[in-house]
Amino acid sequence: MSRFSRGVDRLLEASVVASFSRIGIACRSRVDHWTPPVIPPETEVLLTGATSGIGRAAALELARRGAVVIGVGRSPSRARDLELELRRHHPRSQGRVIVSDVSNLDDVASLVAQLDSEPAPTVLLHNAGAITPELTHTAQGVEITFAAQVVGPHLLTTLLARRWSEERPGRVVAMTSGGLYTRPFDLSALLEPPTPYSGVATYARVKRAQLVWVEALHDLKGLTSAAVHPGWTATAGLRESLPRFSTVMTPLLRSASQGAADLVWLSGCPDIVETPGALWLDRRVRPTHRLSRTRTDAERDRSVLLTYLHQTISPYLADD
Ligand SMILES: NC(=O)c1ccc[n+]([C@@H]2O[C@H](COP(=O)([O-])OP(=O)(O)OC[C@H]3O[C@@H](n4cnc5c(N)ncnc54)[C@H](OP(=O)(O)O)[C@@H]3O)[C@@H](O)[C@H]2O)c1
Numbered sequence: 001m002s003r004f005s006r007g008v009d010r011l012l013e014a015s016v017v018a019s020f021s022r023i024g025i026a027c028r029s030r031v032d033h034w035t036p037p038v039i040p041p042e043t044e045v046l047l048t049g050a051t052s053g054i055g056r057a058a059a060l061e062l063a064r065r066g067a068v069v070i071g072v073g074r075s076p077s078r079a080r081d082l083e084l085e086l087r088r089h090h091p092r093s094q095g096r097v098i099v100s101d102v103s104n105l106d107d108v109a110s111l112v113a114q115l116d117s118e119p120a121p122t123v124l125l126h127n128a129g130a131i132t133p134e135l136t137h138t139a140q141g142v143e144i145t146f147a148a149q150v151v152g153p154h155l156l157t158t159l160l161a162r163r164w165s166e167e168r169p170g171r172v173v174a175m176t177s178g179g180l181y182t183r184p185f186d187l188s189a190l191l192e193p194p195t196p197y198s199g200v201a202t203y204a205r206v207k208r209a210q211l212v213w214v215e216a217l218h219d220l221k222g223l224t225s226a227a228v229h230p231g232w233t234a235t236a237g238l239r240e241s242l243p244r245f246s247t248v249m250t251p252l253l254r255s256a257s258q259g260a261a262d263l264v265w266l267s268g269c270p271d272i273v274e275t276p277g278a279l280w281l282d283r284r285v286r287p288t289h290r291l292s293r294t295r296t297d298a299e300r301d302r303s304v305l306l307t308y309l310h311q312t313i314s315p316y317l318a319d320d
Helices: 003-015 022-031 053-064 076-089 105-114 144-161 178-182 187-191 199-217 236-241 243-252 256-266 298-316
Strands: 044-048 068-073 096-099 123-126 170-175 223-228 278-281 284-286
Touching: 003 022, 022 256, 044 053, 044 144, 053 068, 053 076, 053 236, 053 256, 068 076, 076 096, 105 144, 105 298, 123 144, 144 170, 144 187, 144 199, 144 298, 170 199, 170 256, 178 199, 187 199, 187 298, 199 223, 199 236, 199 298, 223 256, 236 243, 256 278
Parallel strands: 044 068, 044 123, 068 096, 123 170, 170 223, 223 278
Antiparallel strands: 278 284
16 A cells, blocks of 8 residues: 555545545555456355345355345345346356345344355345334344344354354455444443434434444454445435435436445455454454544443344254
């Protein structure tokens, strides 16, 4: 990394808008001379949120690069469309898509049961996520944003990790968002969101908790973890959840492929092992806090969150 590219990166970071917009990826990919992502042949990748936006672009790109993609999405029709597209364009990649709601722990357990007959995927990409405007609880009584992006992913990771080892290590990458920079970790606000309910504030708290979780995971043997920011990306999810922002920013938004670029790259990149638990954007590790008010006792947060998660998923861990 040259002094020039570091300077460009610092300028982009300072401007915020340029960094997260398509300007960020355009400049950084040129000044850093990005090489194409390398995915070891036939890597098995389990990708949630594969049926739309960033996840869909990542699924197709991973398949193009030779990965065996197992996509996950809630909508049966979108799942079927993606599966057809994977088979049409990348017939050798054996891609398939499973309908499952990762916010529902019963669904997650049955998703993993469907993977029982094959070698376990070693790359697990937790990309599913959305802002939910009304306070909604899952069948297990967990607020749905937290359930879809932390509790369900924890169960999915825990069940798959049983099939990973130091010889066959797993890699977990979670899709984060800039919202996390606005909130400290606060488990009680996740369990009982303050009134009046705000979907945007809940989403931001959940993305902070998701990062705490990613940091906690990297201590586990046989797996490495990372969080990745996609940049501001033109997707149905962004249009639906933040319509005004999406309209104003349209000319500057990244394409879905650009939003998926780091997710694809991190699926094979060796650097993730050297900096476990880090947050990435445009192929560089980024700070996890930008405001002093979001800083809390990181070790305590990890322990509090893991204790809660372990208790919540324990009914699904038959052998524990
Ligand atoms: N777009 C951006 O600018 C931006 C910025 C920062 C972070 N992100 C993050 O990027 C990720 C992808 O978002 P996107 O913009 O690509 O949105 P999107 O187009 O709405 O795609 C979201 C995907 O997540 C799936 N999904 C949502 N909840 C799920 C659940 N409970 N179980 C299973 N699948 C679920 C959806 O499945 P169905 O199709 O079946 O509904 C869909 O495939 C999210 O984690 C989001 O927070 C996006």
